[in-house]
Amino acid sequence: MSRMVVNATVNGEPVEFLAGGGQSLLDALRDELRLTGSKEGCGTGDCGACSVIVDGRLVCACLMLAPEAEGARIETIEGLADNGHLHPLQHQCIEQAALQCGFCTPGLLMASKALLERNPDPTETEVRYWLAGNMCRCTGYDKVVRAVMDAAADLRQAEKPR
Amino acid sequence: MSDGNQGGVKLKVVGQRPVRPDGVDKVTGRAQFGADFHLPGMLTGRIKRSPHAHARIVSIDTSAAEKLAGVKAIVTSADFDAGAAGEVEAGESHAAMKEVAANCLAHGKVLYQGHAVAAVAATQPEIAAEALDLIEIIYEVLPHVIDVEAAMAPDSPVLHDDMFTKGVTPKPGKASNVAARHVMGRGDVAAAFKAAEVTVEGRYETAAVHQGYIEPHACVASWGADGQSTIWCSSQGQFLVRAMVAKILNMPLSDIKVIPAEIGGGFGGKTTVYLEPVALALSRKCGRPVKIVMSREEVFLASGPTSGAVMDVRLAATKTGKIIGAEMTLKYQAGAFQGSPVNLGCMTAFACYDVEALALVGYDVVSNRPKVAAYRAPGAPMAAFAVESAIDDLALKLGMDPIDLRLLNAVRDGAKTVYGATVRYSALVETLEAIKASPHYRTPVGNGQARGVAAGFWFNVGGESSAAVHVDEDGGVTVVSSNPDIGGSRASMAMMAAETLGLPIERVRCTVADTTSIGYSGSTGGSRVTFATGMAVVEAAQKVVADLKRRAAQTWECDVGHVDWKDGVATCTDPSKDVKPLSMKAIAGKSAKTGGPIAAEISLNAQGAAAGYGVHVCDLEIDAETGRTTVVRYTAAQDVGRAIHPAYVEGQLQGGAAQGIGWALNEEYVYGKSGLLENPSFLDYRMPVASDLPMIDTILIETKPNPRHPYGAKGVGEVPIVPPLAAVGNAVSRIVGKRMRSLPMSPAKVLAEMSK
Numbered sequence: 001m002s003r004m005v006v007n008a009t010v011n012g013e014p015v016e017f018l019a020g021g022g023q024s025l026l027d028a029l030r031d032e033l034r035l036t037g038s039k040e041g042c043g044t045g046d047c048g049a050c051s052v053i054v055d056g057r058l059v060c061a062c063l064m065l066a067p068e069a070e071g072a073r074i075e076t077i078e079g080l081a082d083n084g085h086l087h088p089l090q091h092q093c094i095e096q097a098a099l100q101c102g103f104c105t106p107g108l109l110m111a112s113k114a115l116l117e118r119n120p121d122p123t124e125t126e127v128r129y130w131l132a133g134n135m136c137r138c139t140g141y142d143k144v145v146r147a148v149m150d151a152a153a154d155l156r157q158a159e160k161p162r
Numbered sequence: 163m164s165d166g167n168q169g170g171v172k173l174k175v176v177g178q179r180p181v182r183p184d185g186v187d188k189v190t191g192r193a194q195f196g197a198d199f200h201l202p203g204m205l206t207g208r209i210k211r212s213p214h215a216h217a218r219i220v221s222i223d224t225s226a227a228e229k230l231a232g233v234k235a236i237v238t239s240a241d242f243d244a245g246a247a248g249e250v251e252a253g254e255s256h257a258a259m260k261e262v263a264a265n266c267l268a269h270g271k272v273l274y275q276g277h278a279v280a281a282v283a284a285t286q287p288e289i290a291a292e293a294l295d296l297i298e299i300i301y302e303v304l305p306h307v308i309d310v311e312a313a314m315a316p317d318s319p320v321l322h323d324d325m326f327t328k329g330v331t332p333k334p335g336k337a338s339n340v341a342a343r344h345v346m347g348r349g350d351v352a353a354a355f356k357a358a359e360v361t362v363e364g365r366y367e368t369a370a371v372h373q374g375y376i377e378p379h380a381c382v383a384s385w386g387a388d389g390q391s392t393i394w395c396s397s398q399g400q401f402l403v404r405a406m407v408a409k410i411l412n413m414p415l416s417d418i419k420v421i422p423a424e425i426g427g428g429f430g431g432k433t434t435v436y437l438e439p440v441a442l443a444l445s446r447k448c449g450r451p452v453k454i455v456m457s458r459e460e461v462f463l464a465s466g467p468t469s470g471a472v473m474d475v476r477l478a479a480t481k482t483g484k485i486i487g488a489e490m491t492l493k494y495q496a497g498a499f500q501g502s503p504v505n506l507g508c509m510t511a512f513a514c515y516d517v518e519a520l521a522l523v524g525y526d527v528v529s530n531r532p533k534v535a536a537y538r539a540p541g542a543p544m545a546a547f548a549v550e551s552a553i554d555d556l557a558l559k560l561g562m563d564p565i566d567l568r569l570l571n572a573v574r575d576g577a578k579t580v581y582g583a584t585v586r587y588s589a590l591v592e593t594l595e596a597i598k599a600s601p602h603y604r605t606p607v608g609n610g611q612a613r614g615v616a617a618g619f620w621f622n623v624g625g626e627s628s629a630a631v632h633v634d635e636d637g638g639v640t641v642v643s644s645n646p647d648i649g650g651s652r653a654s655m656a657m658m659a660a661e662t663l664g665l666p667i668e669r670v671r672c673t674v675a676d677t678t679s680i681g682y683s684g685s686t687g688g689s690r691v692t693f694a695t696g697m698a699v700v701e702a703a704q705k706v707v708a709d710l711k712r713r714a715a716q717t718w719e720c721d722v723g724h725v726d727w728k729d730g731v732a733t734c735t736d737p738s739k740d741v742k743p744l745s746m747k748a749i750a751g752k753s754a755k756t757g758g759p760i761a762a763e764i765s766l767n768a769q770g771a772a773a774g775y776g777v778h779v780c781d782l783e784i785d786a787e788t789g790r791t792t793v794v795r796y797t798a799a800q801d802v803g804r805a806i807h808p809a810y811v812e813g814q815l816q817g818g819a820a821q822g823i824g825w826a827l828n829e830e831y832v833y834g835k836s837g838l839l840e841n842p843s844f845l846d847y848r849m850p851v852a853s854d855l856p857m858i859d860t861i862l863i864e865t866k867p868n869p870r871h872p873y874g875a876k877g878v879g880e881v882p883i884v885p886p887l888a889a890v891g892n893a894v895s896r897i898v899g900k901r902m903r904s905l906p907m908s909p910a911k912v913l914a915e916m917s918k
Contacts, residue, residue, distance in 0.1 A: 036194070036198040037192070038191070039195065039197075039377065039426070040197065040378070041376040041377065041426075041458065041844075042458040042844045043457055043458060044844065046458075046844035047376055049376055077189075077191035078191045081190055086190075090186075090190065093185075093189050094186065094188075097179070097182070097650065097807075097810055097812075097813055099185075099188055100648070100649035100814075101377070101428075101648055101649060102188030102189075102193055102424065102426070103195060103375075103376045103426025103427060104376045105188050106189075106191050125853075127852070128852040128853040129853045131851075131852040132852050132853040133851070134852070135844065135851060136852075137374045137376055137429070137817070138817045139816060139817050140813075140816035140818075140819055140820030142857050143809070143812075144852070145857070
């Protein structure tokens with residue numbers, strides 16, 4: 001099976017990996033780069049457990065071919081914390097018990113990050129519709145939605161000129 | 163054992179909401195789930211599955227696949243130990259190992275679409291996939307049966323020639339799909355119906371639904387040349403996996419080490435094995451580690467779900483609303499092998515109510531569907547759907563408030579359940595009253611909306627558990643738990659240890675050990691971990707405190723009765739001694755001089771798990787054009803004993819309610835004429851997403867702490883999936899204007915009813 005060299009930036013670092021023509025970005029992240037924080041829940045783009053941000057766009061890594069990542073800037077859950085400091089979304093997630101098993105959590109956090117980059121002050125309804133592509137079977141979403149809204153408030157507060 | 167009320171002692175950690183010990187791992191991607199392990203030389207395993215609902219396996223030819231470069235091993239049921247027999251404790255039920263084995267790899271016949279027939283291990287996923295195509299299986303297709311009542315019919319195709327209905331005398335002379343008939347009851351039901359001033363009756367149906375954990379089953383198995391093997395897998399019980407694999411592969415337990423991965427949801431569906439014996443059999447054949455991960459389609463086709471059911475229920479009542487008698491027939495799908503939770507359906511159906519005369523008959527029925535697995539309060543939600551709908555009919559007929567009617571009939575302490583247990587430490591009445599007094603219930607129903615109420619019950623269980631508490635040299639503590647942490651149990655374990663030891667929670671870490679590093683424990687299921695394993699943690703911590711006090715006494719040369727332990731510090735109460743208090747750190751730092759390392763392990767069989775009760779209220783509206791139901795407000799109240807970590811208890815209530823709402827409105831296994839599943843994907847099997855749901859309010863009732871647990875805990879995880887089916891159904895019925903008797907109440911079904 002012929003494989004091609006892909007050059008991309010993952011969480012700010014240049015990476016080079018080999019990818020098969022039919023390999024998904026998710027498999028490349030997990031199997032080639034050993035970034036196993038992104039999860040496969042369905043492989044068909046329905047559950048969002050593999051959500052990553054590619055060139056600023058939220059994508060299901062299971063639906064993107066790895067060779068398509070050539071030259072792309074990819075953000076995964078492993079890069080969400082800043083030098084060991086949790087992102088406000090991560091902080092609120094654990095503060096508010098917005099996870100139970102934690103399997104969908106990386107995808108939910110990446111999707112939430114993409115939301116807050118576009119809309120720093122989302123309503124509950126906006127959060128719910130944005131996260132409709134990220135299934136969580138444990139929490140019933142209540143605490144997830146609250147955590148995202150509180151993280152949004154934290155981020156707005158942090159951006160305010162003092 | 164100390165009183166669950168703690169004699170009014172103010173708790174410092176229990177009842178708080180600290181960050182869970184594994185929180186950071188789970189928000190940073192560091193947590194290792196079942197599919198995240200990688201070993202050098204690891205092969206990819208894939209499973210060849212049946213394309214038919216029911217067929218005889220005429221032959222399996224693996225020769226072409228074996229010749230493919232990169233294929234290292236192929237197994238079929240011939241590679242399992244045919245003598246695998248006996249039973250293994252599996253969560254709430256016993257599993258017959260012969261059938262578990264035949265479910266992992268079909269023996270003689272395939273019994274449902276997706277039934278595993280053979281497996282391949284290869285160097286690359288692509289090679290494994292190609293090898294599957296090269297395995298030639300010749301089938302003789304047999305007539306199939308999907309629906310439960312069709313499977314009970316005398317002319318139905320029979321799945322198992324050797325299945326004779328248990329619980330019927332004389333023993334039937336003919337094999338059938340009815341594995342067992344369960345009969346339960348008391349009192350004179352005929353007399354009750356004769357005396358009744360009001361009766362209601364109805365037939366109810368629920369669809370098979372899947373647990374829907376987001377993490378597909380996954381494992382890595384590695385066989386050693388000396389037979390000693392290691393399995394890394396996501397499951398609800400490392401000891402259960404060890405026991406089942408050992409039976410199926412005929413190995414001593416001590417040759418198998420199971421390392422529990424983080425588990426991405428289970429809800430009961432991971433209290434059995436599908437992949438582990440197959441992966442280890444492959445590894446045994448080629449001597450290399452083998453990883454198998456299910457696709458979502460495989461999860462739907464070949465794991466879980468829980469039973470669909472057909473139930474007939476009749477209630478006899480007085481005109482004041484007292485239910486004096488009831489009869490019910492429950493027919494539950496078991497899937498391809500016996501073992502539906504119909505007996506639990508019979509036991510729980512009327513567990514919320516004090517009804518004098520009861521007659522219940524349950525049928526455990528096999529058909530050409532995947533074998534059911536436990537799903538959160540197994541057997542109870544469907545039975546509650548029928549009973550709580552019938553009670554709603556009764557409330558309508560009598561013009562009574564649905565809460566008042568339930569209060570009139572609610573079980574109180576001292577009542578006898580139909581299965582013989584006496585009700586103790588129950589707070590159903592308080593839970594009903596809490597809903598009645600809630601802001602939600604006191605708010606008038608919105609325009610165009612309707613409200614439904616329902617109650618639910620679950621036993622909760624205890625059982626065998628082990629835990630250890632190790633004091634580190636710096637005075638910190640490690641708690642070693644024996645149960646996979648499925649929803650935050652590390653937090654509750656650490657909190658109970660911290661409370662007992664008098665330490666701040668930050669000084670206590672909790673780990674989940676493999677099968678070689680801690681004593682045996684039953685699975686994470688039955689809502690037993692915080693109760694039973696928590697009890698082991700507390701008793702181990704109490705033993706450590708006793709040891710710390712002994713060491714302080716030894717240091718001070720005083721009587722141990724003169725040592726007080728409070729807030730992690732020993733103080734001497736002997737007035738003749740002028741000594742400074744000794745901290746945990748001070749004692750631990752000098753442990754070598756007082757007897758060596760400080761640690762305790764407790765293994766126990768926890769008794770006294772108190773039952774839990776829930777009451778839910780649901781407001782919803784229906785789009786008249788599409789038939790789509792939207793839940794607009796939802797409140798769940800529950801008798802929780804005492805909430806160790808209230809946020810995670812609330813989370814259990816919210817998650818259970820959401821699953822129940824999905825069960826009520828959208829989720830179902832849809833079969834075509836050929837007996838094949840038409841919706842094995844998250845796109846077509848419609849689970850609730852964030853935009854489908856409102857916030858879910860919770861009320862934790864803590865008026866009746868469980869005195870059999872050191873901190874008053876009851877199991878909390880299962881009760882909350884029991885009431886929602888009827889809470890939603892009762893509200894939908896109001897808007898539709900007739901009783902909705904069949905789940906799911908999908909838009910098409912609702913539209914059809916509305917336009918009739």
